[in-house]
Amino acid sequence: MRPAQYLRETLAYAATRRGHDRHDREVATSLTMTADDLDLPPGLELTWLGVAGVSLAYEGTRILIDPYVTRAPVGDLLRRRVVRPDATLLDRFVPTADAILLGHTHFDHALDAPAIARRDGCTVFGGTSAAHLMGLHGLADRAVTVEPHRVHEVGPFEFRFVPSVHSKLVLGRSVPSAGEITCEHLDGLTSQAYCCGQVWGIHISVAGRTFYHQGSADLLDDELRAAEVDYFLCGIAGRQVTERYLPRILPRLSPRQVIVMHQDDFLRPLDATPGFAFGVDVAGFPDEVAAVTRDVGVGVLPLLEPLRGS
Numbered sequence: 001m002r003p004a005q006y007l008r009e010t011l012a013y014a015a016t017r018r019g020h021d022r023h024d025r026e027v028a029t030s031l032t033m034t035a036d037d038l039d040l041p042p043g044l045e046l047t048w049l050g051v052a053g054v055s056l057a058y059e060g061t062r063i064l065i066d067p068y069v070t071r072a073p074v075g076d077l078l079r080r081r082v083v084r085p086d087a088t089l090l091d092r093f094v095p096t097a098d099a100i101l102l103g104h105t106h107f108d109h110a111l112d113a114p115a116i117a118r119r120d121g122c123t124v125f126g127g128t129s130a131a132h133l134m135g136l137h138g139l140a141d142r143a144v145t146v147e148p149h150r151v152h153e154v155g156p157f158e159f160r161f162v163p164s165v166h167s168k169l170v171l172g173r174s175v176p177s178a179g180e181i182t183c184e185h186l187d188g189l190t191s192q193a194y195c196c197g198q199v200w201g202i203h204i205s206v207a208g209r210t211f212y213h214q215g216s217a218d219l220l221d222d223e224l225r226a227a228e229v230d231y232f233l234c235g236i237a238g239r240q241v242t243e244r245y246l247p248r249i250l251p252r253l254s255p256r257q258v259i260v261m262h263q264d265d266f267l268r269p270l271d272a273t274p275g276f277a278f279g280v281d282v283a284g285f286p287d288e289v290a291a292v293t294r295d296v297g298v299g300v301l302p303l304l305e306p307l308r309g310s
Contacts, residue, residue: 003202021275024282025261031104031260031286033299038231038257040309041169041207047095047278048301051108051266052215052235055306058206061155065101065213065233066109067116069093071076077191083107084189085115092272093304099154101202102126103215104166105133105181107194108266110169117142123162125152129181129197136186146200162201163223167238167245171278203227212253215262219249220243221289226255235262236285237277250292257297258289274303 040046047055052066054296069090072083089257090112097120100113110130114137115126125144134143146152146161166175175196184192192298202213203225210229232255239245245269263282265275276282286298 010018010045017278020281020283024276024280026281028260028300029261029287031282031298031300032302033259035307035309037297037299038307038309040307042140042309043210044207044209045306045308046301048261048303050091050264050270050303052103052233052262054213054261055097056204056206056211057095057306059156061098061157062095063099063101063154063157063159063204064094064097064116066103066215067094067097067100068108068110068112069270070112071269072107072111072191073268077267080190080192082110082189083090083189083191085112087115089270090115090119096120097122099157100124101159101161101213102130102200103164103202103213104199105129105194105197107191108175109215110194114139115144122232123154125159125199127200129195132181133194136183136189157204157206158254159202159204162198162203163220164201164214164216165218165220166196166199167218167242169238169241172241187235191264212255214249217245219225219245219252221248221252224249224252227252230256232258233261234258236282237262237280239288240279240281246292248286250289250296255296257299260285260298260300263300270304 029234045057049067051068053068054065056063070077070086099122102110113124123142125146131143131145149160151160177195179195180197181195204211211231212229213233215235232253263280268275289298
């Protein structure tokens with residue numbers, strides 16, 4: 001999308017945002033899934049933590065992907081204040097984990113990971129920026145810098161990291177806070193210092209089911225190979241600025257279910273009335289999927305409500 005067109009559409013959306021949010025809420029409510037809708041195998045538990053955050057638990061082992069519940073206030077972001085994990089919110093909303101997987105290191109994906117790792121004694125898997133972030137917190141020994149497509153095992157879970165890219169959210173031309181985290185001290189970790197780092201899609205296998213987590217709406221087509229999955233955990237924010245995103249990724253994954261993620265307003269506290277990210281257009285997403293294939297379901301997970309197969 002050309003920058004001028006992107007700017008026009010952004011301004012038009014802003015002028016009618018209240019109506020868009022109302023429609024998004026209606027559609028999201030109609031798409032909300034139950035455990036029966038998901039057809040999870042007995043004992044497998046899936047929870048949406050908000051934003052791109054996911055908890056998966058099976059046979060006493062739990063992994064988290066991009067957990068972020070601190071929800072730094074917009075004032076701190078605008079004033080470039082240091083943002084820190086909120087231990088009270090982590091204890092309230094995030095269950096004990098055995099591993100954390102990070103798809104990239106923007107603050108709304110990675111800010112809470114070191115505090116959870118310290119609390120639970122678990123390992124954080126991700127790129128070099130994730131390892132650097134863990135080192136800043138004195139937790140370098142808890143970080144694993146992943147290699148493309150290498151299979152890792154934690155309990156009954158197998159997972160591998162697939163090289164990917166972030167959607168170009170800045171006027172459709174660039175990635176916000178691109179590059180690697182270079183901050184040298186914790187007191188320099190503003191939201192802007194949480195640079196994107198390497199971006200990954202994450203392929204997970206457990207209990208005879210497969211998941212693919214894509215926290216940002218873009219991909220490297222040639223890297224996504226032999227990846228057919230049951231559940232596509234699909235970050236939908238920014239898809240409008242990625243050329244043919246769904247026509248490119250859906251045939252490669254052939255999912256049974258597309259699960260909407262990263263649609264919520266992550267500047268709003270978790271205990272406030274949920275809102276939607278600017279321009280996310282949840283209402284239009286099912287039709288976009290149907291234009292590619294009608295053989296896949298589209299659903300939204302209830303926030304912070306564990307869904308468990310029985």
